[in-house]
Amino acid sequence: DAGVIQSPRHEVTEMGQEVTLRCKPISGHDYLFWYRQTMMRGLELLIYFNNNVPIDDSGMPEDRFSAKMPNASFSTLKIQPSEPRDSAVYFCASRETGVGGELFFGEGSRLTVL
Amino acid sequence: SQQGEEDPQALSIQEGENATMNCSYKTSINNLQWYRQNSGRGLVHLILIRSNEREKHSGRLRVTLDTSKKSSSLLITASRAADTASYFCATGGGAAGNKLTFGGGTRVLVKP
Numbered sequence A: 001d002a003g004v005i006q007s008p009r010h011e012v013t014e015m016g017q018e019v020t021l022r023c024k025p026i027s028g029h030d031y032l033f034w035y036r037q038t039m040m041r042g043l044e045l046l047i048y049f050n051n052n053v054p055i056d057d058s059g060m061p062e063d064r065f066s067a068k069m070p071n072a073s074f075s076t077l078k079i080q081p082s083e084p085r086d087s088a089v090y091f092c093a094s095r096e097t098g099v100g101g102e103l104f105f106g107e108g109s110r111l112t113v114l
Numbered sequence B: 001s002q003q004g005e006e007d008p009q010a011l012s013i014q015e016g017e018n019a020t021m022n023c024s025y026k027t028s029i030n031n032l033q034w035y036r037q038n039s040g041r042g043l044v045h046l047i048l049i050r051s052n053e054r055e056k057h058s059g060r061l062r063v064t065l066d067t068s069k070k071s072s073s074l075l076i077t078a079s080r081a082a083d084t085a086s087y088f089c090a091t092g093g094g095a096a097g098n099k100l101t102f103g104g105g106t107r108v109l110v111k112p
Helices: none
Strands: A005-007 A010-013 A019-024 A031-038 A042-050 A053-056 A065-071 A074-079 A088-095 A109-113 B005-007 B010-014 B019-024 B031-037 B043-050 B055-058 B061-066 B071-076 B085-092 B100-102 B106-111
Touching: A005 A088, A010 A019, A019 A088, A019 A109, A031 A074, A042 A065, A042 A074, A042 B100, A053 A065, A074 A088, B005 B085, B010 B019, B019 B106, B031 B061, B031 B071, B043 B055, B043 B061, B043 B071, B071 B085
Parallel strands: A010 A109, B010 B106
Antiparallel strands: A005 A019, A019 A074, A031 A042, A031 A088, A042 A053, A065 A074, A088 A109, B005 B019, B019 B071, B031 B043, B031 B085, B055 B061, B061 B071, B085 B100, B085 B106
């Protein structure tokens, strides 16, 4: 299995531009999580899906952030418009069904907003 | 807010020495997990300990859990330069349900 695949690995954009981050979870995993990692705030859970349905988006910082999971093998995290404070590494992770099991992380998307 | 807090924030040791780091958490849990993150990479799961377990081993790793004190420790024995990484505890289940909440991490440097 190729693991969780994220793209792009690096993104540099200017303030106000739209950013779309993509994730392909491990086949057969029912849960998908989006995390953001910064030096100041550590790893923050933004949103998670179960069977393609958003379950908890309480960590999404504001309306500029949106996430979708149109099918079991693809999810996107969109920021529109982007701001410099959105600069961070964004991780996607997936896991099998069951409460609190092991998460499999992608390599992350490093976003820099100038 | 972070559920788990690791201590120390950073640790520097010589190869061959043991490394111990601690994690404290606040709410009830079903399990506690430890992850490793190498620089510039994603997190990798190391070990999971359930709330009804007190100690667990995996290779050179030893994890303890004290639910009465809401704390856990990770011991890496006979450390190697390749163990240089950040280590995170994460709590799941219980009050958090399906969420897995991570602490701030301990940066470990193993000097050859």
